[in-house]
Amino acid sequence: MYFDSFQTLMHMDGHGPYVWAAYAITLAVIVLMLLLPGRRARAQLRQVAGELRRQQGAPNTGTTEET
Amino acid sequence: MTAPGTAAFCLRLLRRQLVLAVRRPIEIANPLLFFAMVVALFPLGLGPAPDSLAEFAPGILWIIALLSNLLTSDTVFRSDYDDGSLEQLLLSPQPLFLSVLAYVGAHWLVTGMLLAVVSPVFALMLGLPGQALGALFLSLLIGTAVLSLVGGIGAALTVGLKRGGMLISLLILPLYMPVLIFGSAAVQAAVSGAPAVPYLAILGAMLSLAIALAPIAIAAGLRISIDA
Amino acid sequence: MTAPGTAAFCLRLLRRQLVLAVRRPIEIANPLLFFAMVVALFPLGLGPAPDSLAEFAPGILWIIALLSNLLTSDTVFRSDYDDGSLEQLLLSPQPLFLSVLAYVGAHWLVTGMLLAVVSPVFALMLGLPGQALGALFLSLLIGTAVLSLVGGIGAALTVGLKRGGMLISLLILPLYMPVLIFGSAAVQAAVSGAPAVPYLAILGAMLSLAIALAPIAIAAGLRISIDA
Amino acid sequence: MWTFFHKLGSPPWLYGISGSILRYLLPLTLLALTMGVVWGVLFTEPDFRQGNSYRIIYIHVPAAVVALAGYYVMAIAGGISLIWKMKMADVAMRACAPVGAALTFIALVTGAIWGKPTWGTYWVWDARLTSMLILFFLYLGVVALYEAYDNKEAAGKACAVLSLVGTVNIPIIYKSVDWWYSLHQPASIKFTGESTIDPSMLYPLLLMITAFYALFTCLLLMNMRAEILERESRTKWVRKLAQEAR
């Protein structure tokens, strides 16, 4: 361990804000990138499930489906 | 159906034009990217030396504003002319010189206003001193509004022409020049520490004049064009 | 009826595109007017110190050429798409990658070639030394041809989109940058007395590559776009 | 061999296998990332010239390296999609673009932040920075073009053409930007790369680069799965999946 206290770790001889900002932004971007595809996939599955339910509930009614 | 007030009608028109401009979400970001890329072109062409770039920055940003205005003002009425909407606008019971303000206003919002808002970022990338940012922003904000109004006149006069529109655009172009001169002069003044207010005041006077007269000219131009 | 040779057909297409451009002179004149205005603006933005103007003249002229290319390349296929001619072109028995060369060629003739021809006048106005005029002319002539070809790819990929808008500039600007770098470097070299030939040779190599590959990409892009 | 290729082209198979890969790869990646960061930030000595600000290197360099590599992955996928008309290559290409753009963004932002303490400015028009900016635009172009098309199959083909055109240009862009820099500006700013890197810094860096490659793979697969579901939403297997998911 190079740093001897939490304070020095945060401060890093004045470079702390830069280093931590860089790490924070990176973390934010990575988390966002990890979350988005999952959300997209789940939304798609929900939509397909909804379509199926609608078809089973009311067979051959509307000629149009929502897209 | 309720008979719309003129103001309500113009707001609807404005909304329509804005929606048409930004229909796809990706399009909202595009003008910004466009500015970013054009700003990046200048260091590539002129060399990356920070001093000379900073010196050029007012001129560069004003050129981009002028360019995006000059090359897009032709489209203000074009698509409405092509698909017949313009005929409908002319037949509308609403006062034409107010409706056209909505068209010009939308054009200004998606070109000049947007450029003015993002210009500080790019000005900093080009190394413009911080004290000039305010003057840059204000001069672009006011100046591009004048450009949009004047460009609207040119667009109205040429939209129906199948050929030979050059003459009119030649007549309109000289009107752009004073805006450029005072606009970049305002920024230059701010850079060198002089007050930019006199220049901005002149731009403001131009804008008042343009708002008062341009809509009438545009309306007249459209009526002539639709008959061409 | 005689079955046309491909060369004859492409020449006819070229003639058609040129006639269409010339009948709307405003479109041809716009880049030139823009050129003139920017050249007039730069002294205003910089103050009339002749030295720094001359120093930056190559970059300025090249950036103008690039911008006018960028903002007009969207129109290469647009009107043909809108009125259904493009469908007919795709159904034609002629090889598409050759026909599109006629479109790109016409675009180059009325933008890049024209700019190259008038550039010496503006270069002298900016105080560019006479010995660099040849390099300026040649670099613009070759470089803008590359720009037109690359711009054609962007135009082909976006023509079917209802809101192509500024998307095309995002697609092609990154590809324009090498041309800008070598083009202005060629002129810069000539100004400083160094040989411009190596840079021109690189531009020539880029042109060969672009002529060989761009038509294929354009043809593929059009086939995709018509289906969008 | 041929059957493997055949399988690669089959969406349900790809969906299934990528799910099982992710189940192991994703935790491993996150673990490696955490380890690399802890090692790099807490357990290494500061650089003798840059002090502690150099710790940004552990994200900056991996992001930059993988962002560059990502473009080639995308272009190769685009080529496969155009030449062999393989649908899943299309999907892979489309999935590369946002991931690559995000990594490029990370490299740009961390680099800019790093620049402030070391160079005294967030941005200079340096060759490397400029070319990275261009790469960012290239990625964004692919994303934007894909979004602009309604017909996603056509969108995939259009993006494939664009990314192939981009590959031809990437060497040209890098060469020309490098050249431009050396022509116009005396090398006033230098990366610290010349001071050969100390092993105590190198090992965590290598770990982070590996972790970023793994991260790229994970994100790619996750995006591909989402994309497959969207494209295949009318097939039986997706419907079955949707019913099971509820």
Next chain:
Amino acid sequence: MLAADNLSLERGGRQLFEGLSFAIQAGQLVQVAGANGAGKTSLLRILAGLSRYGYLGRVERSAPLLYLGHQSGVKGMLTPRENLSWHVAGEGIYSDAAIERALEQVGLYGFEDVPSHALSAGQHRRVNLARLYLSQSPLWLLDEPFTAIDVDGVAALEALMVAHAREGGAVVLTSHQVINAAYPMQQLSLSTGLSQ
């Protein structure tokens, strides 16, 4: 509602009509007859007030009018609903419910929120025709309203025009199709004027 007095028009060196006079009253359903290039569109544009130069004679309009030309005035980037609620003609601000009803009446139920460029040719024109259901203008000037419309659509449109005439409106239209309206139609010939 509309009176034309001694109209003459020459275009491209050809005399399209000369000394044409007629008046259109409430309840009339008038079809302008003539071959391609006879001058029907030109006449309608003069009647609507869109052409103001180049012709002789006078036109008097005493009622608000609705003009639908060859071009549709429908924006591909907007949905049918938006096209109607933001229509530039500015006659009125229609409620969402009214717009929905009108779109349903022209057979666009379910297509209200699809971008118009993704509609078929006939559906695209129908967006515009929906204005006929919304408008309060008594005088309609319709230039080839049946273009691209299928058989059922034409019948519905004919019924609408008849209803409009019955309610005291008037319709002047051009069409190359024979109109089977259960209502006395009048023909307007460009050479001889109005006739039964």
Next chain:
Amino acid sequence: MLAADNLSLERGGRQLFEGLSFAIQAGQLVQVAGANGAGKTSLLRILAGLSRYGYLGRVERSAPLLYLGHQSGVKGMLTPRENLSWHVAGEGIYSDAAIERALEQVGLYGFEDVPSHALSAGQHRRVNLARLYLSQSPLWLLDEPFTAIDVDGVAALEALMVAHAREGGAVVLTSHQVINAAYPMQQLSLSTGLSQ
């Protein structure tokens, strides 16, 4: 000349046709039937090879074809003569005399050198129809060729199509008008396929 095998198309969430198979031989005159938005244009574009994605099934073309779509492909800035002699379809280079004859046959005698934007709607479309007189392609795919054409023009066009079929050509067209050709017409229904 043209064979479609098991074509299926879904657009905007609606199944337009499914499992459609048919073959078109020389001498056939086929009208595609269907209401607005049924999918006629979409089918024709698939047959012509303009749409290549998003449908299932196979199309085989064994003869050069001529496709005329909803849009005219006529440039307003060019005269009819220029429009034909510089046509981008590139099937052939037509002599001036041939072009003049074709323009005369579509009733544009005297309008050869007027800019096309100064033509009436019907005349504008006729410029495009002149290609039917010039073309050597045996297979014609025509999407609503009668739009904006007057009664005489429609009759002439019908006669031309019959003559083309007699000479061993084939025509597939869409139209909402009833066609009175003195020739056996076939109907192509999007749901049930080809029928007499």
